[in-house]
Amino acid sequence: MVGSIYNDMKASNVSVVSSNLQFGGLNNGTMVGVGGGGGGGALGNGHFENWGDSGVVADHSQQTDTSTDTDDKNQAYVQQLENSRLRLTQLEQELKRARQQGVFVTSGFSADQSHSVGGTGALAFDIDYARWLDEHQRLINDLRLAVNSHVGDSELRLLVDGVMSHYDEIFRLKSVGAKSDVFHMLSGMWKTPAERCFMWLGGFRCSEVLKADLLRQQTLRQLQRILTTRQAARALLAIGDYKSRLRALSSLWLARPKE
Structure with a gap:
């Protein structure tokens, strides 16, 4: 009898599964395949x-x-x-x-006007000095081209006078800058690192930054009077090359790879 009941339940389950599969699903908590999508959800x-x-x-x-x-x-x-x-x-x-x-x-209308600007004096000098350097490099390049081209003394003298006048301009700018911010001028911070290094190696004294300017200006004037035009031109080129190499050395130092 038990076997008969088992066989009846087995047949019933098979029929249910078959019936449910025929309609695509299993109900009453069993797996139900609904819809036409492949696989389950x-x-x-x-x-x-x-x-x-x-x-x-x-x-x-x-x-x-x-x-x-x-x-x-x-x-x-x-x-x-x-x-x-x-x-x-x-x-x-x-x-x-x-x-x-x-x-x-x-x-530079007056000392009082210069002092009225106060903290902008150092920045103003740095801007003017950068502008002066650009113009100075242009004048030196023109002078070098004239010397290498063997131009006449009259034309060469005009270029030498232009460089000399340009040096007078930087002396004037430094004088005005000292009136506006003397500590900035005495510190030499407007110079390149290589220039400051050589100043330190030479036994730098702050007062010499300004005192030496008068000596430099007088030396340039004596140089122009003593030497011939072509000799003066070559001397100015040598001075310009020295300064240019110091600035190039500073640029290389600042651009070095940082570890």
């Missing part, structure tokens, strides 16, 4: 549905998150560029104001 209310579709949705969601992260990074990069542009504009405006104040200082 997530278990919800006792059902597995659309496993393949869920995988596609997950992949699409992951791609969406990646795309969102990329967009956020791009926006941050654009914002960084915009901030840099604004900062550059601000620096340009500050430099423009400093140059305007520098023109006021270096015009």
Whole structure:
């Protein structure tokens, strides 16, 4: 009898499964294959549905998150560029104001006017000195080209006089700068590191920065009177090359790889 009941239950279960499979699913808490999607789905209310579709949705969601992260990074990069542009504009405006104040200082109407600018005196001198160096390099290049081309003495003298006058300009700028910010001038911080190093090796004294200028100016004038035009030109080229090499050495030192 037990075997008969077992056989009846087995046949009944087989028929149920067959019937349910015929309609594409299993009910009453069993696996139910609903819909035309291949594979199974997530278990919800006792059902597995659309496993393949869920995988596609997950992949699409992951791609969406990646795309969102990329967009956020791009926006941050654009914002960084915009901030840099604004900062550059601000620096340009500050430099423009400093140059305007520098023109006021270096015009040197009176000592009181120079002192009224105060803290901008050092910056004004640094700007004027950088401008003087650029012009000086141009004059030296023209003089070197004239010497190598063997131009006449009259034309060469004009170039020598131009370099001499340009040296007078730097002496004037340093005099005005000392009235505005004497400590900046005495410290020699407007010079390159290599120039300051040689000043230190030579037993540098702050007062010599200004006192020696008068001696330098007188030496240049005597040089022009004693030497011929062509000799004076070569002497100016030698002085210019010496200064240029010191600045080049400083540039190499500042550009060295940092460990």
